[in-house]
Amino acid sequence: MEKLNTKCRVIAIVGPTAVGKTSLAIELAKKLNGEIISCDSMQIYRGMDIGTAKATEAERALVPHHLIDIKNPDECFSCADYALLAKGAISDIVARGKTPIFCGGTGLYLDSVLEIPSFTDTVKNDALRAELEAFALEHGADALHSMLREIDEESAEQIHKNNIKRVIRAIEIYKTTGKRKSELDALSREQASPYDATVLFLTMRDKERLYSRIEARVDDMLSQGLLDECRALFERGVLDGSTTASGAIGYKELVPYLKGEDTLENCIAQLKLSTRHYAKRQLTWFKKKNYHTIYVDEVSPLDYALEVLNI
Numbered sequence: 284m285e286k287l288n289t290k291c292r293v294i295a296i297v298g299p300t301a302v303g304k305t306s307l308a309i310e311l312a313k314k315l316n317g318e319i320i321s322c323d324s325m326q327i328y329r330g331m332d333i334g335t336a337k338a339t340e341a342e343r344a345l346v347p348h349h350l351i352d353i354k355n356p357d358e359c360f361s362c363a364d365y366a367l368l369a370k371g372a373i374s375d376i377v378a379r380g381k382t383p384i385f386c387g388g389t390g391l392y393l394d395s396v397l398e399i400p401s402f403t404d405t406v407k408n409d410a411l412r413a414e415l416e417a418f419a420l421e422h423g424a425d426a427l428h429s430m431l432r433e434i435d436e437e438s439a440e441q442i443h444k445n446n447i448k449r450v451i452r453a454i455e456i457y458k459t460t461g462k463r464k465s466e467l468d469a470l471s472r473e474q475a476s477p478y479d480a481t482v483l484f485l486t487m488r489d490k491e492r493l494y495s496r497i498e499a500r501v502d503d504m505l506s507q508g509l510l511d512e513c514r515a516l517f518e519r520g521v522l523d524g525s526t527t528a529s530g531a532i533g534y535k536e537l538v539p540y541l542k543g544e545d546t547l548e549n550c551i552a553q554l555k556l557s558t559r560h561y562a563k564r565q566l567t568w569f570k571k572k573n574y575h576t577i578y579v580d581e582v583s584p585l586d587y588a589l590e591v592l593n594i
Contacts, residue, residue: 290479291377294592295322295385295393297569298485299562301496305338307485307584308386312346314594315382320372321350322387325531327365328356330516333509334533336500349376356521356528366395373478390568397480408459415451430454437465483588484574486566492580497562498555504533505551513537532557 294311296304308319321327325335329352338348349372354360369385369392376383385393419427428444431454438453453464460467487493513534516522522529522538529535536554539545575591577584 290477291373291383293373293383293385293397293478293480295397295480295482296485296588297322297385297388297390297393297482297574299493299565299569300336300388300558301500301562302485302487302493303579303584304386304388304485305336305342307483307588308384309338309342309346310585311588312382312384314589315384315592316380317382317384318347318349318376320369320376320383320385321348322369322385322389322393324365324389324392325528326351326387327354327360328352328528328531329354330512330521331356331528331531331534333504333507333512334531336504356516356519357526360527362391362395365392369396388565390565390572393482397476397478397482408455411458412451412455415454416447419447419451424450427451427454434458435463435465438463441465481592482572482574483591484569484572484576485579485584486569486576487580488578489580493562494559497558501533501551501555501558509533510537510540510547514541517541532561 294315294317296308296311298304311317312319319338321337323335325331326337327350328335331337337351342348343351350365350368353368373383373396385396387393415427418430424444424447427447427450428439428442431442431450432439434457435453439450442449442453444450456462456464456467513522516528516534517538522534533554536557537547537550540547540550577587577591
């Protein structure tokens with residue numbers, strides 16, 4: 284007798300910024316009696332509305348949204364925190380007979396929910412970590428990265444040398460467990476996901492068209508009052524570099540203008556460039572996954588999504 288699939292059905296809509304994720308998520312939610320779970324590392328923060336492209340009040344009135352405006356910008360929030368809250372949201376939505384639909388561009392957050400936690404998540408060696416931090420401070424990022432390459436070349440290829448925190452973490456895992464991080468991650472990926480997930484990756488075949496949309500979105504955000512929103516956060520000390528929120532694209536680029544260190548024109552140009560670079564990183568992340576790709580410049584995203592979902 285065939286075993287029934289008892290996993291929770293979950294849908295996720297991912298892709299680069301400005302590709303149209305929110306509109307598709309809302310359309311699908313209305314058709315599938317669904318509710319949306321934000322999968323964006325900055326939309327969790329209150330007062331960061333325009334720059335993070337949150338769903339508007341009108342859009343949220345159409346479909347319930349979860350994990351938006353749950354923290355103040357000066358509060359700490361981790362990927363593990365997100366996974367815990369998102370899994371709770373899934374249970375709540377499913378218990379009410381509705382369909383959970385993730386929407387956002389933070390791939391790491393989605394992975395933390397849909398994939399089995401890595402064996403490496405439980406590895407911890409504070410003394411060794413402090414020792415490696417001291418080594419990096421004295422000898423530099425290149426020397427630290429070379430140390431990683433000697434023990435785990437695959438992880439070294441995946442982690443940029445300037446991401447010292449992740450480099451240290453990979454070395455810590457090897458020296459604590461005797462196994463490479465890349466090896467343990469591969470073992471984790473072999474386990475089954477706790478959810479029956481369909482992930483729709485929205486992108487564009489014409490990348491220049493995507494980048495044009497990004498620049499148009501930045502202009503639209505500025506017309507909506509992004510600079511005033513940024514100024515309010517800056518005056519509260521939220522953007523002083525000590526918080527996670529201070530690194531949000533859309534805000535940090537405008538800080539030099541608010542400090543009187545650069546022109547608004549230059550800061551806007553940098554904002555557009557940073558957003559394009561971010562979109563490229565998102566594309567690289569999602570292309571590695573075995574997701575259903577939807578080229579929104581070639582097909583109707585809703586029609587294609589419904590076809591993939593067999594609806």
